[in-house]
Amino acid sequence: MSDNISFSSKIKDELIGQPVKKTCCQQVFLYNVLKNAASITSEGGSMKLALRLPSMSFVGKVGRMLKKLAGISFAYIYKIRDNLSGGDYYQCIIDEEDKLGVILKELSLRSEMFSETPPPENILAHLEKDCCQSAFIKSIIATCGYFQNPQKNYHFEIRIKEPLVANIVRKILIQKINCKIKTHILKNSDIILLYSKSFENFEKILAYLNVMTSYFELENIKIIKEIKNNTNRSVNFETANIQRTANIAAEQIVKIKNLLKSNFADKLTPALIEMARLRTSNPHMSLSELARLTKPKISKSAINNRLMRLIDLCRYYESEINKSD
Numbered sequence: 001m002s003d004n005i006s007f008s009s010k011i012k013d014e015l016i017g018q019p020v021k022k023t024c025c026q027q028v029f030l031y032n033v034l035k036n037a038a039s040i041t042s043e044g045g046s047m048k049l050a051l052r053l054p055s056m057s058f059v060g061k062v063g064r065m066l067k068k069l070a071g072i073s074f075a076y077i078y079k080i081r082d083n084l085s086g087g088d089y090y091q092c093i094i095d096e097e098d099k100l101g102v103i104l105k106e107l108s109l110r111s112e113m114f115s116e117t118p119p120p121e122n123i124l125a126h127l128e129k130d131c132c133q134s135a136f137i138k139s140i141i142a143t144c145g146y147f148q149n150p151q152k153n154y155h156f157e158i159r160i161k162e163p164l165v166a167n168i169v170r171k172i173l174i175q176k177i178n179c180k181i182k183t184h185i186l187k188n189s190d191i192i193l194l195y196s197k198s199f200e201n202f203e204k205i206l207a208y209l210n211v212m213t214s215y216f217e218l219e220n221i222k223i224i225k226e227i228k229n230n231t232n233r234s235v236n237f238e239t240a241n242i243q244r245t246a247n248i249a250a251e252q253i254v255k256i257k258n259l260l261k262s263n264f265a266d267k268l269t270p271a272l273i274e275m276a277r278l279r280t281s282n283p284h285m286s287l288s289e290l291a292r293l294t295k296p297k298i299s300k301s302a303i304n305n306r307l308m309r310l311i312d313l314c315r316y317y318e319s320e321i322n323k324s325d
Helices: 005-017 025-039 056-071 098-105 121-126 128-145 163-176 201-208 212-261 263-267 270-281 288-290 300-325
Strands: 040-041 044-055 076-081 088-094 146-147 155-161 184-186 192-196
Touching: 005 056, 005 128, 005 146, 005 201, 005 212, 025 040, 025 044, 025 056, 025 121, 025 128, 040 128, 044 056, 044 098, 056 098, 088 192, 128 146, 128 155, 128 163, 128 201, 146 288, 155 163, 163 192, 163 201, 201 212, 212 263, 212 270, 263 300, 270 300, 288 300
Parallel strands: none
Antiparallel strands: 040 044, 044 088, 076 088, 146 155, 155 192, 184 192
């Protein structure tokens, strides 16, 4: 798939490429597609159905189902530019009124049922079966779903007008994959937004949809994100340690230089004089690095002890100065 195809479009392309073999599942699939992507018009007393689909592969899938269930073929198909989204879609027209009546009857759809009405009894009966539940969710995702590029956020959403259909979607996702999604009514609209910003839910729903190319792409993105985050944390931690070491060293060097200029310098042992020289000459070194410069070699702990003794002498020297003042 091309890099310029959105992550959401890739998922839908995978869904459309999956076969829907059983007649009951095809009815469920077509029901959702017609409910969410079709409109019925009447011209000169004859009824026509216009179906708006996002890709030719989707047109082919729906066309094959219509042909099998009712012997219907699209009268014509034309490509339209959507000025709002900037993308293209395909308008498919069915003008065989007698055959159109067959498919509407088969799916328990009538022209007035394209308003916000719950699914008919035969579709609800199909939804008692696992295979039809899967077809129901896949057709809802194909027509009403959106997945954000996971490189940005783990966000997916489904926009539905009918409360009962929204409840069916939520119930299936909870029962099948324990995917609990949130609900929001869009402002100034009757559209119900089902959504989640959870990686776990994002992962679960892709696995349930069986869109494995997109699923593995999601997993790869997660791994890369974790590596980057861990690297950033490590760099930030190391930077903080370096800064902390530099601050401590700077404070120590000021005190040690003052001590070396004082009368107390004569009281320092050779070991402390070496320590004072090493510290002032290597302000950015850690204790471990300073230990490697000593002759003979001493431990990091010994370096720390000598520095502490120097700092104690610095404090004593400062207190004596203050007394004399």
